Amino acid sequence: MMKEVGLGILGFGTVGAGVVEGLQRNGDLLAERTGLRLTIRKIADLDLDRDRGVEVDPSVLTKDAAAVVADPSVDIVVELIGGTNVARELMLQAFAAGKPVVTANKALLAEHGDDVYAAAEKNGADLLFEASVGGGIPIIRALREGLSGNRITQICGILNGTCNYILTRMEHEQLPFDQVLAEAQQAGYAEAEPALDIDGLDTAHKAVVLAAQAFGRSVRMDDVQVEGIRGIDALDIAYAAELGYRIKLLAVIKEEDGELEVRVSPVLVPRTHMLASVGGVFNAVQVTGDVVGETLYYGRGAGREPTASAVIGDIADAARNLAGRTPRRIPSFVTLKDAPAIRAADAMRTRYYLRLSLKDAPGMFGHVAQILGRHGISIASVVQKEVRSGEYVPVVMLTHQAHEGAFRAALDEIDVLEEVGAATVRFRIEDFE
Template sequence: MKPIQVGLLGIGTVGSGVFNVLQRNQDEISRRAGRGIQITMVADLDVARAKAVVGDGVQVVNDARAIIANPDIDIVIELIGGYGIARALVLEAIAAGKHVVTANKALLAVHGTEIFAAASAKGVMVAFEAAVAGGIPIIKALREGLTANRIQWIAGIINGTTNFILSEMRSKGLDFDVVLKEAQRLGYAEADPTFDIEGVDAAHKVTLMSAIAFGIPVQFDKAYVEGITKLGAADIKYAEQLGYRIKLLGITKRAEKGVELRVHPSLVPSKRLIANVEGAMNAVVVQGDAVGTTLYYGKGAGSEPTASAVIADLVDIARLHTADPEHRVPHLAFQANTLADAMGTLPVLPMSEVVTSYYLRLRVADQAGVLAKVTGLLAEAGVSIDAVLQREADEVGGEGSTQTDLIILTHDTREGTMDAVIAQMQALPTVLAPITRIRKEELN
C-alpha cells in the first residue's frame, strides 16, 4: 500500500521535530500505522532554511496553497500558528478534502466551531492532540479514554513558561520580574511573554478541554483569564507555610447551572501530585464520576514532545480514515449535533457565579480589633473561614513595624459574594494596602 503523503505548512521548531521523528522512527511508525507516512511537501516562507532541514528528497515551496492544491497530499499539517492565514489555509485544506493536523490552540479555541463544522461537512478529520499539553495524550484521554464518565472537573498546569517561573519563585524566593528575565535568558519564556504570563495560552487550552469534557462548543471569549504577573514571593511563602503551593491552573468544572471556565493562580495542597509538578512540565487532573481522579503528566512544549503528538494524530488518521465519518471519533468527543448550545442548557458561567475557596492577604495596622473587624465582615457575608495566619509585625515590616500581614483561608464561597466583602474590607481604615486574593482549589 502506498505511503500516506503529508504536506507540512511551516517548518520551525515543531515542524523540524515532526520531520526528524518521522524519519528516525519510520520503521516503527509504519509497523504501527500499517503503511508508511511521509512528508513529501513542505511550505515555508524561508525556503532555504526549510531545505536545510528536509534535504533533497522533499519538495519545498513558499506557497502553502501549492500543497493544498496537490491531489497526492492526503494530510495537511498546519504549524503556522495564529488566527489569520492559518485559519484560511486550514479551511481551504478541508475544502480540498484533506485531513488536517494542527497544534494551533489559539485558532481552534476561537474558530473551532467553524473549522469542525467544515470538516464534518466534508467528512475529513481535524486532529489537534498537540494543541494541549504538548506530548501528553490528554485530548485522546478525554475524547476516548474517559467516554464512560460524566466529567466533573479538569484542572491543569498547561503552560510550561509560567510553571517554570512559579517553580523558580518558590525554590529561590525570588520575585516575578527577576525570574521572568532568567526564564527569557534560558529560552523558557519568549521575548514577548504576554500570552504565557497573562494566562491566554492556558485559556486557549482549557477552552478546548472544556468543550471535549462537557460536550459544549469552544467558547474562548467566555473564559476568565488571570495571569501570574501580580504574584509576589511573600504569597508563595505564606502559601507554603499553610501547606499549599501556587500554580497557574486552567480549570473547567461542571456546576449546577453551567460550566466554569477559568485560568488563574491557585493554591493547591502541597500533598497533591500536581502540586509537585515542577519546572516547565505540564500535568492535567481529570475527575470523572466513574473513574475518580486521574492525572496525566509530561512535557507540554518543545520540538520533539510536540512532534510526538502531531505524529500520533497522523497515525490515528492512517488507522481510522476509512471508518464511517458519521460515527468516527467526533472532533470534540461528542457528536456535533449533540453539543449543548452555548446559550442554552450548559452555559459558561460568569466569574461572579463561580464557587471556590480563597486565600486573602491583608496588610493591616498592627492594633487590637482588626482581626475581629475583618472576620466580622466575612461572617456577615456568610463566608466561612478555614484558617487564619497572623504574622508578627516585626517579622513582616522590620523591628518596630506598626503593620502586619493577615492571611485568611476561606471555605467555598461564590465569587460575587467574595468581591463584595473584599470591597468592604478594603474600605476599612486599618487595611493599608490593596488586598491580595488568590483562589484555592483542593482538587480532591
C-alpha cells in the first residue's frame, strides 16, 4: 500500500484550481516518480460556489482556512491566498504545528521573509517557494541545489510577464504605452489595477527573494532601487533598437567589491543577448556563478499552469522530505558569514542612455557636455535625431560607466538649463561584459 501524504490547499483561485487540476491529471505519474500518493484532504476558500473548471469532492471544500491548517489529516499546507496578513498568520500556524508550507507568495516573502524563514527553521518545517519567482522556471531549486557549489556573482532577470508583454508589443507594433496597456488589460495580460506590475513592485518582490537566496543575507524592499515602465515612450524603444538594444524591465542583483547592488528598472539590453530574445509574457533569469559561469533559465512567468507546475514540484519535494523524515534537508534560507552589505544607490556604477530635449541652434550641446564632464561622465556616442518637437530636437547619447550619484547631480543641473526643453529621459545600459 503506497504511503499517502495529505494536502491542505488554502485559496481556490486561479493557481489553486491549476494545482488541483495538475494533481488530478498527473497524480499517478507523481506516485510512480515519488512512491507517494498526494491526496487533497481540504481546500479552503471564501467563495465555494464559483466554477473553477475542475471537479472536486464537495466535502473537501471549506471556508475555514485555520481548520485546514489544524486538520490532522493535512500533512502539507499549500498557501495560495496571497497578501501578507492572513497568509502570514496561517503560515505561522502551520509551522507551529510542525507542518511544511508550499507557497507562491512573493509579496509575503519579500516583506516578511525574515519572520517566516525564522519560524520555519525554529519549528523544523520546510518552507518551499519555487512558484514565487519566475512561475514555472525552477530557478530557486537551481540556486539551492544545482549551483550550490558556486558563489553567485550576478543575477539579471526579466521577472514580470505583464511588463515584458507591454514592452514587446510596443517594440513590434510601434504602439504607445497607454494603448498597449489598455489592450493588455482587455486581453487579461494586465490587471485592472496595474501598478504592482508596471511600477516594478512585483519585480522588486521577486528580486528580494532571489537576492536573499543567492547571497545569503536578509534583503528588505527598501534596499531595492525600483523604477517601473509606466509611461515609457515608444520613441526610446525605437532609438534603442537603432542602437542595437532592446528595453527590458530588468532586476539586477550583483555583488561587487563586497557590496550587493539590487535594482529594478527598464534597461537597454544588447539585442544579441539571450535576455533580449525573451518576448511576450515569458520570464528569464540569468545567473552567473564563479565556477559555472553564465547560465540562463526561461519559461512562462505567471498564470495558472506554470505556477501550478512549480507548486506541485514543491509539494513532491516536501512529501519526499516528510516520508524520509528529513524536513529542512535544504534550509529555506542560509545566512552566509561574509554576506555583502547593501550598496547605496548613488554608489552604483552603470552606463546610461540619455535622451535630451535641446534647443535646435548651434552650440546648444556645449553646456550639457560641460556639466557631464564636471561630474566625471564621459560620452561614448551621440546621435542627434532629425525629429523636431516645436523648437526642440531630441539628442540621444550613450555614456561610459559612472556613478549613479554623478548622473543624478548632472541631470539636476542639465534639466534646468535654459536650452533644455523637457526633463532628460534616462535608462541604464547593461552590456553583460
